[in-house]
Amino acid sequence: MNTSLRVGWIGTGVMGLSMAGHILKAGFPLTVCSRTRSKSQPLLDKGARWADSPAEVAQHSDVVFSIVGYPADVEAVMLGPDGALSGLARGGILCDMTTSSPALAARIAHEAAARGCAA
Structure with a gap:
């Protein structure tokens, strides 16, 4: 198992489940969170760790990916x-893959930079 980079995943719906599965299959430690825990069960069965919140995902991750429904969900x-930024350590990375608002992406990047992180 590759333990040099800890990955977090928020949103394990149709797209997120498959994408996160590739991260886990590649050997990275994976922490997941989704509105519906049962949607994450296939990942948990393969060794992913469950987190009760996006902040908890970030506390166990160096890089946090999200793919959720709408811009309000991303925010x-x-x-x-x-949220993930509240739990992410300095130097951490946020990567949102939701079809969302460019202005929100810029805001996330700005707020992450203010905390010593990247987005």
């Missing part, structure tokens, strides 16, 4: 009070 899972 909540990245910048909300229990």
Whole structure:
């Protein structure tokens, strides 16, 4: 198992489940969170760790990916009070793959940079 980079994944719907599965298959330690835990079960069965919040995902990750429904969801899972940025250590990376707002992506990048992270 590759333990040099810890990966977090928020959103294990149709797209996220498959994409996160490739990360796990490549041997990276994976922590996941989704609104519906049962959608993450195939990843958990293969060794992924469950987190109860996006912040908890980030606490166990160097890089956090998200792929959720709408821009409001992106804002909540990245910048909300229990969002990934609140749990990410300095030097961490956020990567959102949701079809979302360019202005929101710029805001996430700005807020991440202010905390010593990248997005």
